[in-house]
């Protein structure tokens with residue numbers, strides 16, 4: 093993890109609370125956390141997390157904590173929700189006409205722990221649905237899910253989508269069904285935080 097004043101998405105003097113994460117992946121035959129062996133998957137071979145440390149980029153501890161959690165989410169393999177950044181997002185039933193109900197519902201139990209790719213899930217283009225009031229995912233690049241229903245300092249800030257994606261990437265065999273915590277309540281408060289994920293690219297650090 094690095095504090096930098098000049099990286100791909102910001103320049104010297106930028107005052108935003110901002111981070112970006114770079115991930116290197118390799119196609120491998122992986123052993124899943126559920127025990128499945130020789131599973132064709134992309135494995136993460138390296139992660140760099142960058143946070144804006146321009147002198148005028150000032151963080152509260154709660155903002156820094158939320159931003160860092162979002163970036164660590166990338167480091168674990170979770171994508172940004174917004175399709176202008178990540179071209180795909182896993183869900184069970186996303187409907188752009190009903191993002192509040194279809195993005196917030198619980199689907200972790202649908203993951204086939206022995207063969208996640210065969211789960212009854214799909215990859216969706218989420219578009220601009222995530223700024224919708226009531227959709228407050230930690231993995232929203234814009235706003236990091238911070239809202240009245242998922243406020244800074246919320247000790248249970250993970251939503252069903254984060255639980256579901258974690259279960260997809262690192263399948264856990266539970267002895268009984270464990271339901272995630274309740275989804276956040278609707279809100280309209282979005283902080284000016286922007287965090288992005290870049291995958292499978294060489295570093296494009298600007299040199300000036």
Ligand SMILES: [Zn+2]
Nearest residue numbers: 172287288289
């Ligand atoms: Zn992000």
